[in-house]
Amino acid sequence: MRSEKEKMLAGELYNAADEELVSEREHARNLLYEFNHTRPGEKEKRQEIIKQLIVAKDSFYIEAPFNCDYGYNIEVGDNFYANYGCIILDVNKVSIGDNVLLAPNVQIYTAAHPIDPFERLTGKEFAKPVSIGDNVWIGGEAIICPGVKIGNNVTIGAGSVVTKDIPDNVVAVGNPCRVIRRI
Numbered sequence: 001m002r003s004e005k006e007k008m009l010a011g012e013l014y015n016a017a018d019e020e021l022v023s024e025r026e027h028a029r030n031l032l033y034e035f036n037h038t039r040p041g042e043k044e045k046r047q048e049i050i051k052q053l054i055v056a057k058d059s060f061y062i063e064a065p066f067n068c069d070y071g072y073n074i075e076v077g078d079n080f081y082a083n084y085g086c087i088i089l090d091v092n093k094v095s096i097g098d099n100v101l102l103a104p105n106v107q108i109y110t111a112a113h114p115i116d117p118f119e120r121l122t123g124k125e126f127a128k129p130v131s132i133g134d135n136v137w138i139g140g141e142a143i144i145c146p147g148v149k150i151g152n153n154v155t156i157g158a159g160s161v162v163t164k165d166i167p168d169n170v171v172a173v174g175n176p177c178r179v180i181r182r183i
Contacts, residue, residue, distance in 0.1 A: 008091055009073075013114070013124040016091075028053060028071045036065045057098070062086065069111070077134065082106070092127035092146075097134035103158065108132075108144040133168065142177075153183055 002010075004018035015021075035049040050062055053071030060080035066087075068074060073090035077098035085105040088094055092110040110127040114120045128147030132138075136150055139158030144150070149165045156162060157173030166172045170179045 008127060009093070011092060011126055011128055013119075013126050015123065016125055017123060024070055024072075028068060031071070032067055036067075038064065056080070073110070076100070083140075091125070093129040094132075095129070096132045097136065097152070099135045100132055101137045103138060103140035103142070105141045106138050106144070107142070110146050112146045155183075 003020065004014045005020055007014035008021065031049055031053055035046055038046050038049070046064065050066070053068065054074040054076060055072070056076050058078040060076050060078070062082040063084045063086070065085060066082065068088045068090050070090050073092060074088055074094045074096070076096045077100065079099045080096060081100070082102040083104040083106075086102055086107075088108045089111045094108055094110060108130055110130055111125060112127060113125050130144055130146065131149045132144070133150060133152035133154065135153045136156070137154075138144070138156045139160065141158055142156050142160045142162065144162045148162050150156065150162065151166055151168035151170070153169045154166055155171045156166070156177060157171070159175070160173050160177040161175040162172070162177040164176070166177065166179065169183045171181050171183060172179045
């Protein structure tokens, strides 16, 4: 029989109130509290804390405040930067490439809930992975929805809600987000 965590990572319905998952989220929240309450000049301390949460290829920087569910499902490439107020609900994998910039208040969601109201009332949820390619800039207040893949060399306009995959080498904006031109 598979654990709730295994179901979660497989994109199946799972119970988020599972003891192991609750404990892992609590661990992440404690680290995030520490991270978000460091002084601005304590850059080394911030990096030490955040490295306990996320998997990073090489150089990266995340401004406080930052929030996530688990942290261990987030992988960032080299030269990653997330501005203030970033939220990543990493119930499933979030893969971010090299040279990616997130403007303030970008939100990346992998968590989702059943559409059927009776199924939703069971308290179970599911998640779909999110993938962001290399050389991507995501504008302020943009929302990336579960299961979305954003290609390489993409600019996502501020305030966009990305509900579908975005191909390589484009500028995409809007709600819902759509390609407005090729680069």
